[in-house]
Amino acid sequence: MAPAEDTVVTATKDGDVGLVVLDRADAMNAITVELGRQLGEAFTRLAEDVRVILVRGAGGNFSVGGDFHEVQRLRAEGPEALVPLFENFGRACSAIADLPVPVVAAVEGYAMAGGFELMQACDVVLVRADAKIADNHANFGQVPGGGGSQRLPRLVGHQRALGHILSGDRMSGAQAEAWGLAYRSFTPDDFEVGVAEFVASIAKKDRDVLVKIKRLVRDGLRMPLNQGLAWERETVVQHIGGGTAAAAGIDGFTRKERA
Known part of the structure; x- marks a missing residue:
């Protein structure tokens, strides 16, 4: 892992549960080249020693997606400089399907663009009912780059996926559950307990x-x-x-x- 001062993803273990936290709370856990790299490493490192992995964001948000400040800097260096940003994050998202143990996402606050794409890649999603979720790439003149154009249609069908990506409309956590994008939504008061109980129930199994x-x-x-x-x-x-x-x-x- 990177030195402590450069750590943007923390990975810890509590018994049979692994916890992966996107740890850029001051930037609402926006995705950078380094965050994508550390995220993939964290998943791989924990997967061999636990029964379930919980992934969430620090500071009350899952992730707002790509860090536009970093995107702007990389863009100034030319198209090739952007490749590691999407490769690292895409590799981390794709790794989830190949990990031996289930990965559960606990989604609260904002889960936008890349944050929404990470949510889609997880095995099971638990959401706060008042979470703010969207593939809002089109609202900023962008196209999906973390798998959203491919995973979302497979999860919710052509009409909902294309309509959502084109419009950039927000949905709540409750709506995400209704669309089949989350296994369960919890009220704000019940979210932490609900997540803990669900993960503990998985960790008890063989x-x-x-x-x-x-x-x-x-x-x-x-x-x-x-x-x-x-x-x-x-x-x-x-x-x-x-x-x-x-x-x-x-x-x-x-x-x-x-x-």
Whole structure:
């Protein structure tokens, strides 16, 4: 990692939970070349030692997207200077799908442009109902560069995705849940407790089970349905037939029934 004074993403571990924090609160966690690099490193470093990773922003905001001050500086150096900004951030977002454990986003405050794109890349999203969420690139004469033009249509369909990106309209956390962009929304008073309880419930589960379920869902979406179903059958037979977690779960259930 970079020296402490240059740290813009913090990565910590609490038992089986990894916490990744975008740590530029004074800039509303705007994305820079260095933030993208550290974000990818944080995900990779934590994933081998935990059962779930929680990602959130410091200071009450998820992220407002790309840092326009840095974009302006890089643009003055020529198009090639912009490449690391989008490569680093895009690589970090894409890495989430390939991590063995689930990544949960806790979204509050502003989640705009790149912040919204990071939210889309996560496995599970929990939002504050009053969060302010948008792909607002078009409002500033920009186009998506962190995966939004590709992930959003796959998540919500052509009409909603294109209408949203073209208009740059804001949505609330409650609306994001209604669109299927979040698993659950919480009132402001319930948000912190709700996030903590959800993450704790995931962290209690067997790591091998979490890894297999994530892989089935993430990789299965890339397959034809019949191929995905065949893979699921193969996985469950191997899991129950040879897995200690499956045996323990079944034994525990049958013991309760006999009691």
